Structure formats: C-alpha cells, structure tokens
Amino acid sequence: MPDSSPTFAPWRHQLHEVIFEADTPAGKAFDVALLVAILLSVLAVLLESVAAIQAVYGFPLLVVEWFFTALFTVEYILRLLCVRRPLRYAVSFFGIVDLLAVLPTYLSLFVSGTQSLLVIRALRLLRVFRVLKLSHFVGEAAILRAAIHASMRKILVFLGTVLTLMVIVGTLMYLIEGEQSGFTSIPQSVYWAVVTMTTVGYGDIAPQTPLGKILASIVMIVGYGIIAVPTGIMTVELADVRKRAISTQACPNCGADGHDPDARFCKFCGARL
Secondary structure: OOOOOOOOOHHHHHHHHHHOOOOOHHHHHHHHHHHHHHHHHHHHHHHHOOHHHHHHHHHHHHHHHHHHHHHHHHHHHHHHHOOOOHHHHHOOHHHHHHHHOOHHHHHOOOOOOHHHHHHHHHHHHHHHHHHOOOHHHHHHHHHHHHHHHHHHHHHHHHHHHHHHHHHHHHHHHHHHHOHHHOOOOHHHHHHHHHHHHOOOOOOOOOOOOHHHHHHHHHHHHHHHHHHHHHHHHHHHHHHHOOOOOOOOOOOOOOOOOOOOOOOOEOOOOOOEO
C-alpha cells in the first residue's frame, strides 16, 4: 500500500527518531532515561502509601509525584506531535497507557486517593523489550497477542456458557437451601456458585442439606474441568501461530511497532517505514 500521508517536517522526523526508535544513541538514551524515571515514579507512589513514610516525607513525595507527572505529560504531548496520526497513537495500547500514566495525578485534584492509580505507569516498563533490542521477546509477545486474538471468540462463547450454568446452579441452590442456610437470594446463590465453581471456596456460605451438598460436590468437580478448557484453547492457538522475527522499528505515522524485519510499509496504516 503506498504512503499517501503528508511529508514529515524535519524536526518531527528527528523527534520521532529520538522518542520512538531505539536504534540510535539518542533514542536509546531517551528510552533508558524514561525507564529509570518510570521506576522512580512508581517507587514514589509505593512509598507514599506507607503511613509512617507519608507522615515524615509526605510533601517531598508529593513534589516528586508532580514532577514526574509534568515530565510524562510533556513526553505524551511530544509523542502525539511526532506522529502523523496522533489519534491513531492515542487509542493504541501504549497511547492509552501513556495517558493513564498522568491522568490519576490530575484527577486527585478532584477525587482524593486516585493518585494511587499511578502504579499503572509500571505498564510502560514493557517498552524495555524494545529498548534493549530483545527482539525475541517482542516476537513472543506478538505470538501471544495473536493467539489471544484468535481464541477470543471461543473463550467468550465458553464464558457465556459457564455464566449461564452458574445462574442455573445458583437458582437451584436457592430453591434447595433457602434463607435459613444463608442463600437469601438468587444473586447471593449465584455468588456462591461462582466461588465454588472457580474452586476459590471462601466458605462464607455453605449448603446444609444432603441434596445441597450433593449439588455442591457436582459443581466442585465440574469446576476443575471448566478451568482446563480456556487453557486448552489457548494452547491450541499458540501451537498454530507461526513464529517469526519482529522488528523494533516504530511507524512514524501511527506509532505502531511489531513489524516484520523486511517490512517497507506499516501493516496497520500503510505508511512507509
């Protein structure tokens, strides 16, 4: 597919090379510095949640939090500026993660406690595989993503069946046990069915009658088989996905990566790489 996007301004091209590419010294230095900043910012959030540390170093940690938020905000804006299709990047996985990395701090001005969500920044550490040119890890991630995408419909159909079964089992248990055994409503009984079928077994609600115990035993046994089904689906799809080398190059148009080493055009938007 030919590239019909407008010509890139030189400064935007240079900015893209630094921010999105890890093949140049400047780009690698930028990404390594970014990873260090992410680690420090996540550490600051974790320390801020400790009451003893918050009581003594609360204000310095707040300053650090806002410093990194401002830094990541500028970085996010620069990322949008150096791609030809900012919206395409903004709705991509890393685009959403980059936005969520700064949003909680601003939300904390209106809703107290939301700054704890800044640990989402840890997801940005996934860029380490591209930064350090660990292309085989990038390839494995692409294979896993393809397998998940291929098995999604099967798993959704399976989950729909399981949810229907849980509603039926919960209703039966409600009719068998009743309020005297703690099954005060159908939703409460469905909750018991979910906990039991997933083999979690909190024990806050338990059947008391012989018939209820028989039904519970059946649900427990079925639960083991249900857990194995999604694993089998994923295993089959992983076996069907062909392994291939993955490039670390990012598209200058939409910011997407994961291209084949010999690719000349982006497989997502068609722009020339």
